[in-house]
Amino acid sequence: MTDPTYDQELHARRASSFGPHAAAYAEHRPDYPLAALDWGLAGAAHPAQDVLDLAAGTGKLTQGLVDLGLTVTAVEPDAGMLAQLAKLLPDTTALSGKAEDIPLAGESVDAVFIGQALHWFDWEPAFAEIRRVLRPGGVVVALWNHDDVEVEWVVEFSKLVRGGVTRVALAENRTLDAAGFAPFEEHQFPHSHRRTIDSLLATVATHSNLLVADPADRDAALAAARDYLHSVPTTSSGEFDYPLITTALRARKV
Incomplete structure (x- = not known):
């Protein structure tokens, strides 16, 4: 029988796996489309100026909010990511x-x-805190970059290297009901990340499922993914745009 604490333990390991690899995360993870931030x-019920980037990581989202001219405070628990x-x-x-x-x-x-x-949070106390720091009529916005599953080669590549956390997170959070907030709205935005085979593999190597994997399993998955990318005309001859979708959820404080 499976240990009932296993999933919880694995979730915790994956949630805390990024810090030692913060420099790679900063170099290789994609940003977020401006249209998603504007949406x-x-x-919000009023024009926003003071914004919190919560679990800000290495600043991928923070940078976009700063570029909009907003006054941004970033909060992040991991010292390596914060640095x-x-x-x-x-x-x-x-x-x-x-x-x-x-x-x-x-x-x-x-x-x-x-x-x-958002999928790493303890939701009930986290949303109580989010509601506390928001002004009346303020908004909470959760964003995920994920593979564009309408593109066949992306789907096949994803099978080799992905751990499914984002897909599970989206499925769960789409039904999220947070006390003190209006119902969540959802919108999706096309996005892409300019990559080579080497930089795409470096990107997926920063994902939590590979960070916590057995080194031999990780190396085997990355090697198989490399072989596959060399077989795909779109990716085999230099730089290419890796197709992404950015899913955004928003809810207003009531």
Whole structure:
């Protein structure tokens, strides 16, 4: 019989696996499309200026919010990830903290953004904290970049290297009901990431399922993925756009 604590333990290992690989994460993970950020901000009852990037990682989403001219505070629990963010955005306030205990005053921000991280949260206390720091009419926005499954070669590549966390997270969070928030809305945005075979494999090597995998299994998966990419005309001869979809969920504080 499967140990009933196994999934919980694996989830915790994957959630905490990124820090030692923060530099690679910063170099290889994709950003988020401007249209998705604008759509998220439009969910607030009033124009947003003060924004929290929660579980900000190395600043992939933070950078986009800063580029919009917003006043951004980044909160991230992992010291290695936070150090990369501070290197990227030295003028942005970056604080150590977690979703379940946000180091901000009550009603201090107009929007809370969460990039590629909501599925790691303890949802009930996290949403209580998000609601606490949001001003009346503020909005919470969760974003995920994931493979475009309408593209056949992407689907086949994904079977070789993906762990399914994003797909499970999207399925679960689409039914999310958070106390004190209006029903969540969803929208999807086309996106892409300019890659080579080497840089795409470096990107997927930063995903939690491979970070916690047995080294031999990880190397075998990456080798099989490399062989497959060399067989695909789109990817075998230099740079290419890796097709992504960005799914965004937003809900207004009520």
